[in-house]
Amino acid sequence: MNEHDERPERSDAADKVSRRGMVAGLGTAAIFTAGAFSSLAAAQQSQSPASDTESQNTSNKPPTDPGPENEPLIGENPSSWTPPHTDSGDVNNFRYPFAFGHNRVSHGAGWARQVTVRDLPISKTIAGVNMRLEPYAVRELHWHIPAEWAYMLVGTARITGVDHEGRSQVSDLGPGDLWYFPGGVPHSIQGLEDGCEFLLVFDDGNFSEFDTFLITDWLGHTPADVIEKNLSWPRSVIDQMHKKELYIFGAPKPYSLQEDQRLAQTSGTPPDPFDFKLKSMKPTKTTKGGEVRIADSSNFKVSKTIATALVKLNPGGLRELHWHPNADEWQYYVSGKGRMTVFTGGGKARTIDFQAGDVGYIQQSLPHYIENTGDSDLEFLEMFKSDHYEDISLGQWISHLPPELVAAHLKIDEKYVRDVPKEKMVITPV
Ligand code: MN
Numbered sequence: 001m002n003e004h005d006e007r008p009e010r011s012d013a014a015d016k017v018s019r020r021g022m023v024a025g026l027g028t029a030a031i032f033t034a035g036a037f038s039s040l041a042a043a044q045q046s047q048s049p050a051s052d053t054e055s056q057n058t059s060n061k062p063p064t065d066p067g068p069e070n071e072p073l074i075g076e077n078p079s080s081w082t083p084p085h086t087d088s089g090d091v092n093n094f095r096y097p098f099a100f101g102h103n104r105v106s107h108g109a110g111w112a113r114q115v116t117v118r119d120l121p122i123s124k125t126i127a128g129v130n131m132r133l134e135p136y137a138v139r140e141l142h143w144h145i146p147a148e149w150a151y152m153l154v155g156t157a158r159i160t161g162v163d164h165e166g167r168s169q170v171s172d173l174g175p176g177d178l179w180y181f182p183g184g185v186p187h188s189i190q191g192l193e194d195g196c197e198f199l200l201v202f203d204d205g206n207f208s209e210f211d212t213f214l215i216t217d218w219l220g221h222t223p224a225d226v227i228e229k230n231l232s233w234p235r236s237v238i239d240q241m242h243k244k245e246l247y248i249f250g251a252p253k254p255y256s257l258q259e260d261q262r263l264a265q266t267s268g269t270p271p272d273p274f275d276f277k278l279k280s281m282k283p284t285k286t287t288k289g290g291e292v293r294i295a296d297s298s299n300f301k302v303s304k305t306i307a308t309a310l311v312k313l314n315p316g317g318l319r320e321l322h323w324h325p326n327a328d329e330w331q332y333y334v335s336g337k338g339r340m341t342v343f344t345g346g347g348k349a350r351t352i353d354f355q356a357g358d359v360g361y362i363q364q365s366l367p368h369y370i371e372n373t374g375d376s377d378l379e380f381l382e383m384f385k386s387d388h389y390e391d392i393s394l395g396q397w398i399s400h401l402p403p404e405l406v407a408a409h410l411k412i413d414e415k416y417v418r419d420v421p422k423e424k425m426v427i428t429p430v
């Protein structure tokens with residue numbers, strides 16, 4: 001049930017009409033970003049109408065919408081349909097749900113769908129893939145030019161990776177674990193007893209998961225006599241090999257982890273492991289409003305091109321007003337509901353609602369906040385194409401300035417500036 005349906009003060013019929021009114025005139029892009037709609041409309045409805053000067057200048061009547069409408073999307077996206085009065089101007093879309101992705105289904109074995117710059121045009125630095133592997137199904141041995149970072153959402157998997165010195169890692173990972181394979185490092189993923197689902201992130205927005213270097217596809221395009229010369233396998237064996245890519249396919253249950261490690265790791269393991277336990281690490285920061293865990297090349301050494309923060313906001317929690325000076329931010333919403341406003345300068349700002357399974361994107365140095373608008377925890381990942389995590393917050397900035405200077409800008413008494421905590425909050429206590 002969405003917040004719209006829960007509003008007590010309006011009848012269903014009136015509600016329907018007003019929602020439809022809001023949608024008229026929105027283009028496809030606007031509807032795609034519609035995650036923003038619901039919490040704002042609800043918030044506006046719950047505020048006392050026209051009680052201050054600003055709102056007297058703006059009609060608080062919901063827009064009417066007598067024409068055709070995609071009601072479920074409108075209900076999910078109140079901040080797009082009735083944006084906060086502080087929104088203004090034309091700001092590029094910064095949300096794309098994986099649910100809009102074209103799924104590549106390998107029947108009985110799993111599926112994969114992606115969000116790239118082709119879906120979300122501002123997402124130039126990072127592309128993402130959401131993948132499911134049924135029990136013992138394998139994402140085929142392959143590599144690609146960009147680096148791959150991953151977060152295990154559900155279940156368990158066995159990963160393999162081999163570096164340029166033949167050092168090999170075979171590891172079993174569970175929910176909340178990460179992996180990172182540098183560009184060009186060949187790897188595989190296999191679901192274990194219960195299968196798995198995970199998020200992949202690539203440090204190139206133009207990447208396509210469906211154009212990688214797969215072992216079957218490669219050897220299928222190599223003359224058999226060359227393979228025979230290279231590996232000394234009998235021609236009859238080479239002739240029976242798969243000639244087309246498998247991509248995601250069913251496979252036998254693997255040996256025990258210890259046995260696979262014994263057979264594979266004969267030249268040792270990579271000096272910087274390809275995996276990292278993100279969710280089970282001690283939070284980097286905890287407040288009454290939530291907690292954050294940061295992994296970058298300072299603690300996850302192999303991850304030289306991707307930095308991440310896993311943020312959990314309690315209901316009502318706020319990821320404080322801030323920006324990132326070093327990189328664009330690519331977001332994945334793991335659970336819950338929230339809204340985000342991005343200010344792009346020149347009087348322009350846009351608010352969009354987000355929910356589990358959505359991708360968000362904020363360009364380098366654009367200020368933003370994320371607020372939990374649901375009644376459960378909001379959990380999301382912030383990803384950056386960088387070797388390190390970096391942000392500057394509003395509170396951190398103004399608390400390290402001469403207070404009278406800030407007070408003169410904001411037309412407030414300087415005591416309020418002096419009271420701002422000097423320590424960066426990350427998540428505002430609630
Ligand atoms: Mn890969």
Ligand code: MN
Pocket residue numbers: 322323324329368382
């Ligand atoms: Mn951010």
